[in-house]
Amino acid sequence: MIEVKGLHKSFGDVHILKDISTTFKKGKTSMVIGQSGSGKTVFLKCLLGLFDYEQGSISYDGKIFGQLNADEKRNIRSKIGMVFQGSALFDSMTIAENVMFPLRMFTKQSKSEMEDRVNFVLKRVNLADAHYKMPSEASGGMQKRVAIARAIVNKPKYLFCDEPNSGLDPKTAIVIDNLIQEITEEYNITTVINSHDMNSVMEIGEKIVFLKDGKKAWEGSKETIFKTDNEAVTNFVYSSELFKKVRKMYLEENES
Structure with missing residues (x-):
């Protein structure tokens, strides 16, 4: 499990992450979504230990990363797997x-x-x-x-994926989504995925964290995202006519 408490990150005078708190559980695929510039990539790099931060803490199974010595940090990093946006082979x-x-x-x-x-x-x-x-x-x-x-x-105990479906056709993207979810459940990994692909979110988003302007604006699941009246979320998720229709169908089915 990864627990984030009150995370703040700035670059000079620019405040990127603002008081983010959330938890990512073992055996679950968690999605971090948001528009470009929302802080997703910076957040992921903080989770990876690549960026320091001014306030807050990130704990890996109860161990606060910022309080560990160099060998202990290396041990945590050895338990992290990373899938980069461009594969990076x-x-x-x-x-x-x-x-x-x-x-x-x-x-x-x-x-x-x-x-x-x-x-x-x-x-x-x-x-x-x-x-x-x-x-x-x-x-x-x-x-x-x-x-x-x-x-x-x-x-690894922790798996991070940055836009794993970038550049893939829809059919292949589903194969990759399912593979990530299968591996997460099979090996009881804590998996965090940065994505802007709403098809992926609705396919495997057991937990969804929505960032807006560096803040956690909403969190829930692929089921509850249909029910939210959070305007920032609905504007992002239902920017396409397809998802507007899907939401309408979902709400109608659950009202009947």
Whole structure:
């Protein structure tokens, strides 16, 4: 579980995050949504330990990150998996080498142990025969699956994803959504996803945190988001005619 209390982050005179408090639970896919400039990326980087902050705290299973020494912080970071927006694979490495990279960084496993783990996670994301391909030979969907395999290869307790469906067609995006949710439940991971894709939010958003102008303007689930009368949320979520129709149908069904 990750618990955020009273988080404030500024860059010079610009106050980006303003008193954000929330909790992300194990085994759940949590979504952080909001318009561009709402603070989503800065928030995610604070959760990752990449940015310091002026006030507040972030706890990982009860351990306050800001109070840990260097070795303890490294231990927390070794338990974090990250799926980057552009997959961020190393072009000069094969797919297997990309997936093995975190094991080389954070573990002292033997080569055979690392190879066994790489084989396992590549099979888990349905890429059992892709070991020797280069990233340039893989489709966008395959690259995302490689990124997920690399993120989970070191058996993380915490998984962060930044726009994991960026650049994917709708069908492939659903495959990636379902894979992230399956892995989250299967390994009881605390998963936090930055997204602007409302299809993803409605597909796997067990918890949704909506940021506006650096503040937490609303939180709930994909079920309760249909019921809210929070104007900032409804303006963001129902900016398309499709979601307006979906909400209307949902409310009509639940009134009858």
